[in-house]
Amino acid sequence: MFDCIIVGAGPAGSTAAYHLSNQGRSVLLLEKKSFPRYKPCGGGVSPAIQQWFDFDLTPVVDNKVNRVRFTWKKGDPVETELDTTEPFWMVQRDVFDNFLVEKAVEAGSELQDNSEVTAVQISNDIASVTTSKGKFDARYLIAADGASGAMANWLGFKEAKQFLGAVLEVETAVAPAERNTAKFEFGSLKNGLLWCFPKSNGYSLSAGIIRGGKGKVKDLEKQLTNYASELGINLSQSQFYNYPMNLWSSERQLHQNNALLVGETAGIADPLIAEGIRPAILSGVKAAEAIVKALAGDRNALAGYTDTINSEIGSDLVLAQRLSGLFFQFPGIAYRVGVKRPYAGKMMSRILCGELRYADITDMAMQRLKSSLIPGRG
Template sequence: MYDCIIVGAGPAGGTAAYHLAKQGRSVLILEKQSLPRYKPCGGGVSPAIAEWFDFDFSPAISIKADTIRCTWKTGDPVEAKLETPEPVWMVRRDVFDHFLVQQAQKQGAELKDNTEVTGIEFKSDHWQVNTANGPVMGRYLIAADGAKGQMAKWLGFKERKRRLAAALEAEAPAKVENGNIAHFEFGMVKNGYLWNFPKADGYSIGVGTFIGGEPQDFKKILDEYGNSFGLDIKTCQQYGHAICLWNGEQKLHTENAVLAGEAACVVDPFTAEGIRPSIFSGLKASEAINKALSGDINALEQYSDIINAEWGGDMAWAQKLAGLFYRFPGVGYKVGVKRPSAPQIMGKILCGQLRYGDVAGRAIRRLTPFGG
């Protein structure tokens, strides 16, 4: 009988496993794929996550980006060097996620990868988790199995508000020039943006839409964007995936179990940043379950409250900004992105130095047509 079984070995699961194991709890991580495994993701990570850990992430960082470059239809560029203490980390998720799990294993957590969960059953005071390799038992469960995972549904979260964004990504091997620059393109796709994030051995280049709208030809748009960098995207492996955006307050706990990471729909609805909120939710989930194991009967309910207040409160502002910016992107680019201070503000938000609540009021006033 484990103290906690964690389903999913992404940033949320790895974080929760590390912190619970460090508290001396017995932890089992179940992952359906074999680690390390590829995960489509731009791979931009806020250096703010370092404050939640006591080890060095350097081995998991591919490159650091200290400059943001924004374009409108590949022209009208705005480029700014970030005035933040630490640049944005660029990571490859196979390396980053596995590194985090390895830190958890050093603390005593167990990993069973290549082990798919086939169902769950609550047994009076603990969970039985059925896998293709047989059942395992745990007093508590963390569902961290991502946007497409089944755990939330099996735990009874059937009527929850889910707002899915669509993304297509390609990994383009290349000799990287100006590896310190993260690129954002706002005019080539409706209701979203394109990105080109450098890695040590190539680029992660992608397109995403975050407020719905008519279907668009992502492959054609991505190919055109790649051409602007001299990259032939048609020859690259491409990955389509859904992203679970924050969409308002929600219950994230049930009997002896919580949702974390994308299973909890924590992704920033403006930037689609997912790694930092997933790690934050994993950290808070570990704290809640550690308290519950010590006898605090309100700990899991408080977890829902904490995520809704500490992350969700700021995401409400991000959602308002996204609604305005992506509906009026030309105006947004002109009065938002092109303002001299804008790239610095976005850099500080990405690096965890500013919250949306600190700047959203002014930004919304600028973006609202006719001052309405």
């Protein structure tokens, strides 16, 4: 019997596995695909994640961005230098995720990839997981199988509202002047945004429906294709992917019986800019801490995990959700009175890099947006 079984070897799951194994706990890490595997994602990640690991992450940083360019309907641009300690990181998810998995295995975790979970049951304080390679038991279970996974539903958690994301991966030469600039486009995609991240071998162009509903896959593909053409990107070597997103909107219960939800499974993604990697990794760290405490006899440890995520991550993302709701309801005004102001881009860059929280800016941003909607003000 294992101390913990983790279903899903993305950043949240592999982070939890690494930290549990580092504490001498026995861990089985299950993944339905074979590693390394591709993951649809823009690949932008805050350098702040380095604080949660005792090994160097820079070997798998594909590129670094120190400049951001915002546009409104492909025009009206505003650019800003990142006023941060460390530039924004770009990663290739197959390389990045595999690196974290390898570190977890080196720490003592047992990996079974190409192993699909077909059933899960918790009885008498034992979690039993049935896979395509057999049945395994553990004292605790972490569900990290992502927004499209079945674990949360099987475990009886409330279904999260899903939104639609997409990425257009383009393999092409990147001009030196473009290698260090991330681009965000507002106004073209209703209830969402587009963004373009430069990599060493091309671009990841992404789209996300942030407000209102899932949207249509064909609309996202059309928007991304048009966006790439506007940017002058050669699409001869390109591939389109779509995927569901669970964005944070309110406090949630993330523990039940002997199980915890982390990362995309828990819906811990930014509802304004759809950032998911940094909060996913933090949830993996906190889940590992909770299970170590539970194994030591703390009966309130799993409930403490829910409280910790809601207070340390969720409360800030609730503010982002409120700001997102107003922003995407009145995007033209929001762009004019928010994004185009000189300090706005710098503040957003510091949020992207993990050096600023939404709690530090939301009150001021909301007041500015609201005042612009009142006749005679703004």
